[in-house]
Amino acid sequence: MDEDTFINSSDIVDFGSYLKTIDWYDPWLILLLISHVVIISITAMTRKHSLFQMIIFFVMLLAVFMSEKINEAAKHSRLFSRQQIDNDGLFISTVFSMPILLNCMLMIVSWLYTATDVMSTMRTAQLKAKNNRNSINNNNKIDHKKQQ
Template identity: 30%
Template sequence: MEELKSAINQHLNQIDIFTADLQSGFQPAIDNLYGFFHAIDWKEPWVLCLISFHISLLLLVFISRNNINFQMCFFLITLSGVYLAEKINFILGNNWRSFAGQNYFDPHGVFFSVLWSGPLLIISILILINTLFSLCQLIVKWKRAELKHRARVSRNKQD
């Protein structure tokens, strides 16, 4: 019986800790986010180039939305960019003095994940959603064609 009481008390203590975290709300996360964005010099040329690179990729996704084959290749390229993010972060971390005012490239890759992998993953998700919509439309076309074909076959059998 004593073990049961001990287990219940431990469980209640864990719930108290969890509810205390929830009561603090999202303010600590928002404070960390503000700190992250204020630590970046958004006027550095390489940061502006990176942002314009992601914007151009996004425009390319919207322009090529009807070309599924191109988008599938583009999907693989964007996911390859995410896969190579750790290596790119390491290379840029070793050479940051040649292009940046401060070392943004921490060993854990948080900065690079936010500014490189995050937008690439969003672009990949958009490509995936577009592909799913295209596949749904293709299934509808195929089913309509199948129904028309069945109607023609049944008409020919009746004649």
């Protein structure tokens, strides 16, 4: 991207037009997008390992929390394209924080689904145990009546 194509965040009309201004072929940006895909894949593969997912979850939220400091560091680094790093943090929020937060939301949905599944399994087991107790009690009453 040339300096002419720099877009000020106050000039943005809609999010789609902003996305069109991003140079998606920057090598570090491609690496960042690949890392998001890898993290989402790890999240999907480890959905049955809750402790590991909790660690990933809190590390990702810490990264989002630190995104303002990452943005400040990126403004002073030669590694990043100057046109993409803005003072308001829109770029870092778009390509860094938003995918991480979406991944965190997917983790929460997965945890809620698992919790619902466990609760329904427990409730089914409780009802079966209650039915077994009732049938045993009924059988004992019938046997007791036969003996009399």
